[in-house]
Amino acid sequence: MxxxxxxxxxxxxxxxxxxxxxxxxxxxxxxxxxxxxxxxxxxxxxxKGKSQTKQKRGPRYFHQKDLRNIQQFALCDAMRYIRAFEVGRDPRTTKYELHIRLKTMRDGPVIRNMLRFPHSIKTDSRICVVCPPGSRHEKEAKAAGAVLVGEDEVFNLVKAGKIEFDRCVAHPDSMDKLNKAGVARILGPKGLMPSTKTGTVVEDVASRVEMLRGGLIYREKDAVIRMPIGQLAFSPEQVRDNMRVTIDQIKKDAARLSDRINKEIHEIVLSSSHGPGFSLNGEFKSDESIASEALTGS
Incomplete structure (x- = not known):
């Protein structure tokens, strides 16, 4: 010892x-x-003693800025500054972008839907339609402007990595075959998998193709909904009309979720493809705004 x-x-x-x-x-x-x-x-x-303290949970709601502490702009003034940042760029390809910040809980359902603008932003979207070959839906989809239509042909191209389309729509009669084809693991991460929640599984595939070519699909992420709202060549009136339709649709989406889920629009920010964002105060013009004709075109 x-x-x-x-x-x-x-x-x-x-x-x-x-x-x-x-x-x-x-x-x-x-x-x-x-x-x-x-x-x-x-x-x-x-x-050697163990700590008995418990970790505190984080906040239940996403933190949003106090709008009283930031400078806000009328729509025409924000567009004037944004166009100054985008000088020299093609106004037909550069986009105005809308960022809608929400007051919402961290855990809960999110807003996702599709809409069609009164002033179309992009008409060259490549749409794929999964529907029974030889059916009238195939003919109507091709007439509406779909670039790829069918079932097995679509599945083989997707598995080969040749995804040459921006949106995918499916007819209900083809959903079973689509699920068994094993392409969901490829289309899902890219946001291309058809779903009833996003309105891409429909009976009338032709009308959905027409809508997607002039509209878009949006989805809430981290309490923010981001989407293009217009081309840089758009007039302030065209941007305003698209914004009104968007805000009204998002309010309807929030009301449909649940009576126990409260989602409200906290802030609306306008930016561009390469420029900074400007928080909007809800006014169309201010006393210092220039004529809307000077904010239109190239």
């Missing part, structure tokens, strides 16, 4: 050496040695 000296600190072993033996007889030294030894033992025991 080891000697008790091996368990003592170095300083204590020095004091207990034969040269210090006479000093041990003094009562004043013994308490000092014992107290220091007890403190060290106590420190070791305390370090």
């Amino acid at each position: 080891s000697s008790y000296n091996s368990f003592l600190p170095t300083a204590a072993r020095t004091i207990l050496s034969p040269s210090w033996a006479p000093a041990l007889r003094e009562k004043s030294i013994t308490p000092i040695v014992l107290n220091s030894y007890q403190q060290i033992r106590g420190a070791k025991v305390q370090s």
Whole structure:
């Protein structure tokens, strides 16, 4: 068995050496040695204890900025600054972009839908339609402008990595075959998998193709809905009309979720493909706004 000296600190072993033996007889030294030894033992025991504190949960709602602390702009003023940032770029390809910030909980359903603008932004979207070959739906989809129509032909191209379309619509009669084809793991991450929730599984595929060519699909992410709202060549009136339709549709989407889920529009920000964002105050013009004709075209 080891000697008790091996368990003592170095300083204590020095004091207990034969040269210090006479000093041990003094009562004043013994308490000092014992107290220091007890403190060290106590420190070791305390370090082994487990923390009983529980981690606090994060906030239930997404944090949004206080609008009283930021500068906001009328629509025409925001468009004026954005066009200055986009000088030299093609106004037909550069887009105005809308960012709608929501007051909403972190956990819960999200808003996602599709809409058609009164002033179409993009008419060259490539639409794929999955429907029974040889049916009237195939003929109507091709007449509406779909670039790829069918079933097995579509599945083979997707598996080969040749996804040359921007949207995918499916007829209900082809959904079973689509699910069994094993292409969901490819189309899903790209946001191209047809779904009833996004309105891309419909009976009238031709009308949906026409709508998608002039509209878009949007989805809430991290309490923000982002979407293009118009070309840079659009007039302020055209951008305003598209914004009105968008805001009205999002309010309807929020009302359909649930009576227990409260989603409200907190802020609307207008930006562009390469420019910064400007928070809008809800006004169309201000006293310093220029004529809308100067904000239209190239």
